[in-house]
Amino acid sequence: MSPPLFKIENLRLSLPDMTRKPLFGAAPRIEILKGVSFDIAAGSTIGIVGESGSGKSTLGRAMVRLYEPDSGAVRFDGVDIAHLAETALRPLRRDLQVIFQDPYSSLNPRKSIGAIIGAPLLFHRVAASAGEARERVAAALDAVGLPAAFASRYPHELSGGQRQRIGIARAIALSPRFVLADEIVSGLDVSSQAQILDLLGRLKDELKLTLAFISHDLSVVRRLCGRVIVMRGGEIVENRETAALFEAPQHPYTRQLLAAIPLPEIDPGWLES
Amino acid sequence: MSAPFLEIDRLSVRLRRGGAGRLLRQVSIAVAPGEVHGLVGESGAGKSMIGRAIFGILPRAVEVIEGAVRLGGTDLFALSDRRRRRLVGVTASLIPQDPLTALNPSKRIEVQMTDRLTKILGLTGAAARARALGLLEEVHIQDPARVFRSYPHELSGGMRQRVLIASAFAAEPRLIVADEPTTALDVTVQKQILKLIAEMQRRHGTALLFVTHNLGVVAKICQRVSVLYAGKIVEQTDVATLFAAPAHAYTRALMAATPRYDRPDESLAPVRPEVIEALAREIAASDADWREARLARGEGRA
Amino acid sequence: MAEPRAIHRRLNVRLWLGGSWIGLLFFCAIFAGALAPHDRLAQDLMLQTLPPAWIDGAEPGYYLGTDSLGRDILARILYATRPALIVAIVASSAACAFGSLLGLMAGFFGGWTDRVISRLVDIWMAFPPVLLSILLVAVMGPGLSSVIIAIAVIDWTRFCRVVRAEAMQQRRMDYVDSAKAMGYGTGRIMAREVLPNVLPAILVLFSLEMGIAVIVEAILSFVNLSISTDDPTWGSMIAEGRSIVHQAWWVLVFPLLCLFLTVLAFSQFGEGLKERFDPVMR
Numbered sequence: 001m002s003p004p005l006f007k008i009e010n011l012r013l014s015l016p017d018m019t020r021k022p023l024f025g026a027a028p029r030i031e032i033l034k035g036v037s038f039d040i041a042a043g044s045t046i047g048i049v050g051e052s053g054s055g056k057s058t059l060g061r062a063m064v065r066l067y068e069p070d071s072g073a074v075r076f077d078g079v080d081i082a083h084l085a086e087t088a089l090r091p092l093r094r095d096l097q098v099i100f101q102d103p104y105s106s107l108n109p110r111k112s113i114g115a116i117i118g119a120p121l122l123f124h125r126v127a128a129s130a131g132e133a134r135e136r137v138a139a140a141l142d143a144v145g146l147p148a149a150f151a152s153r154y155p156h157e158l159s160g161g162q163r164q165r166i167g168i169a170r171a172i173a174l175s176p177r178f179v180l181a182d183e184i185v186s187g188l189d190v191s192s193q194a195q196i197l198d199l200l201g202r203l204k205d206e207l208k209l210t211l212a213f214i215s216h217d218l219s220v221v222r223r224l225c226g227r228v229i230v231m232r233g234g235e236i237v238e239n240r241e242t243a244a245l246f247e248a249p250q251h252p253y254t255r256q257l258l259a260a261i262p263l264p265e266i267d268p269g270w271l272e273s
Numbered sequence: 274m275s276a277p278f279l280e281i282d283r284l285s286v287r288l289r290r291g292g293a294g295r296l297l298r299q300v301s302i303a304v305a306p307g308e309v310h311g312l313v314g315e316s317g318a319g320k321s322m323i324g325r326a327i328f329g330i331l332p333r334a335v336e337v338i339e340g341a342v343r344l345g346g347t348d349l350f351a352l353s354d355r356r357r358r359r360l361v362g363v364t365a366s367l368i369p370q371d372p373l374t375a376l377n378p379s380k381r382i383e384v385q386m387t388d389r390l391t392k393i394l395g396l397t398g399a400a401a402r403a404r405a406l407g408l409l410e411e412v413h414i415q416d417p418a419r420v421f422r423s424y425p426h427e428l429s430g431g432m433r434q435r436v437l438i439a440s441a442f443a444a445e446p447r448l449i450v451a452d453e454p455t456t457a458l459d460v461t462v463q464k465q466i467l468k469l470i471a472e473m474q475r476r477h478g479t480a481l482l483f484v485t486h487n488l489g490v491v492a493k494i495c496q497r498v499s500v501l502y503a504g505k506i507v508e509q510t511d512v513a514t515l516f517a518a519p520a521h522a523y524t525r526a527l528m529a530a531t532p533r534y535d536r537p538d539e540s541l542a543p544v545r546p547e548v549i550e551a552l553a554r555e556i557a558a559s560d561a562d563w564r565e566a567r568l569a570r571g572e573g574r575a
Numbered sequence: 576m577a578e579p580r581a582i583h584r585r586l587n588v589r590l591w592l593g594g595s596w597i598g599l600l601f602f603c604a605i606f607a608g609a610l611a612p613h614d615r616l617a618q619d620l621m622l623q624t625l626p627p628a629w630i631d632g633a634e635p636g637y638y639l640g641t642d643s644l645g646r647d648i649l650a651r652i653l654y655a656t657r658p659a660l661i662v663a664i665v666a667s668s669a670a671c672a673f674g675s676l677l678g679l680m681a682g683f684f685g686g687w688t689d690r691v692i693s694r695l696v697d698i699w700m701a702f703p704p705v706l707l708s709i710l711l712v713a714v715m716g717p718g719l720s721s722v723i724i725a726i727a728v729i730d731w732t733r734f735c736r737v738v739r740a741e742a743m744q745q746r747r748m749d750y751v752d753s754a755k756a757m758g759y760g761t762g763r764i765m766a767r768e769v770l771p772n773v774l775p776a777i778l779v780l781f782s783l784e785m786g787i788a789v790i791v792e793a794i795l796s797f798v799n800l801s802i803s804t805d806d807p808t809w810g811s812m813i814a815e816g817r818s819i820v821h822q823a824w825w826v827l828v829f830p831l832l833c834l835f836l837t838v839l840a841f842s843q844f845g846e847g848l849k850e851r852f853d854p855v856m857r
Contacts, residue, residue, distance in 0.1 A: 019426075051459035051460065051461060052430070064756055066752055066756055086758075086760075089758070090758040093756065093757060094758070096756070097756070098752075098753065098756045100749040100753060101749070102749050105749040105750060106748075106749035106750055106752075106753055107750055108750040108754075108768055108771075108772070109750075110771040110772050110774075111771075120757050123757065123758070123759065124757075160316075189316055190315065190486060190487075190488075190527060190530045190531055191315060191526070191527070191530050191543065191544045192315075193530070193532070193541075194530040194532075194541045194542060194543045194544065195543040195544075198541070198543045216459065216460070217460070217532065218460075218534055219532035219533060219534040219540075220532045220541070222532075222537040223532075223537045223538075223541055246534055246535075256461060257460060257461065259464075260460045260461045260463065260464040261460055261489065261534065262463075262464070262467070262490050262492065262493045263489055263492070263535060264488040264489045264491075264492050264528060264531050264533065265492055265516055266492055266512065266513055266516055267492070267493065270493050271464075271467060271468045271493060271494070272468070
């Protein structure tokens, strides 16, 4: 069996608690990740689920080195990137793409869509010239179901769902090996959510992406993910194949989460249970 | 069936300057006393516009073309501003979506809650304090005195929402509009808050208009439902019928798009373009009918 | 909530009126030679304190009258636009460049950088600006360059504070994280991602600062600390006109009016810019 694309070993990370910062000196640190370990097989999709304060977003950011962990290893394709210097990290960044949660702040309002998607292509030399970048931008827009003419538009002209598609286009345009989707449908309507998830599902199959999908909503991960990790308080409480997790959840917290989800069907006893 | 407490009667609303489309298209909703009525729609459908119409706080750029909003039989638009505000302040209240922004960050909870009670109910300081503490206990807050002394940012999201729920029930309103009250909460907290809202609503006999985009929540807490699309009610029925046999294609499409972990292959279906096109035609047709009817009555567009 | 996206395209009065006056000033400054009916320095003691053209006793050709040395007011006002605009542009640019750079660094990096720069700004702003400018010019010797240096040295803090606040706000946006995740270097992120979003605030402030620079120059030339030659500035004209305001009000009033309108124009232009940028940003 081939080695996993990502191997996280005993990851610990703390962040300064700015609400308790004294006037002089550093803020006290809170431990957000308390020793997290798991693998991600190449080509697989893993769901990272938890409520607020579980550390799921922090875990995602640590995986792509937007945060530097305190200790532990983050092995991407065998290389431990946990404490790699930025210059060594730079060439790897092309393969570690992120799609962010908030469609209203993840696109630079002063840049055109074409610049937002195209600049990384030139930076990472995926496109050798402006002309080639333009072509790739058009291809990426097409892949996410948007017209090529959108390249000259600006983010404020687009809806939330469209902006989220741009975020996806920006990530896949670089042909990355790994994509982190950080709560990308949390702010969207039911219909936009379904479209984006459908799109992501198709793209990951077409492009053979390895995907980590962070969400607070267990319902959303079932279809998309082959494996689900449930987090709570900075630790993993359950790490299983999707079908197994949903059909026979082992940890009481997982069961609690599932029981709390209101299914769209009449169930008079649900509120009391 | 008893007379409805909240009656929105063929309310149509549009932008004052320009734009051919109406923001609300002859919306009619009736909520009986003690009933929980769900208002389902996606963003842009007009849910918040309805809430604003009830509270008399429509944006200035928006005008009412026709229709009425009645609370306990009284037409709100027929009242003067002051009268309307008094009536609404006493009989209706709001549970807002975002507990953080709805509370004043620079005032302690005690001040915010008692302010409402003294101003609306005219209670004295001590009586207001006692009532507020009583309400905090009703919403199952363990240490009401501590919460009283706290500032909003010192409380968790769920706690803040409990405070807002307590405040909403403080003046014994006859109607509460809950505007996506659990959307910003974790799913486990959401269940507790839904349970609390249902309990409070039953105990106080309040009519509840529950605005949400989550069909799952509707199924658990509502008795009747209105489905809103582009300012038009496309389906309005009791909740059992809605889930057993949804009549309108849009309702069915919403149900199919809603994620269900127990039926992964039958959910998260994107809304098909045919459904959207059919909806656009339906809206256009009803707009045309409406315009003709108005012209016939001699009420053309100004 | 679904607020309709259409921004009502009302005519931005401030932008147009302010901009027109500023444009007029630039025109006058550049073409003062062609526009001025007389030499601004030419004295003619036979034509002392003549009233403006529409009043009895005026001399044809001296439209706004003459001052106590028989010099044409209109010509002097036209030429006075030059020092006003030179100071406005150069001083504001210097204050803007220095202040914005420090503000951007403080807001973007935070931590020690922010603490040091903020302390510096706090201390700097504790000095009373007008007194400090008089002091600086008195020490450096009068002249336009001293005025420019004094204004820049004092007013950079204005830019620093605003840019710092804007940079701090932008730093929290996801597009900055996205740029970091792309591997862009810090310099590039600051200059090419954050700065364009801070630029509208800088431009608004720049326009306001130009108005302030004009006033400060006028104050300094009023107390004879600006240009030392006969070349007219509005401030020096006001100083001259002040002593004879009862006999010849026009010597004071016209330059004062120009000064007032100019400062108003710059501030309104700045406000107009702020209005124009707002809806796009949201």
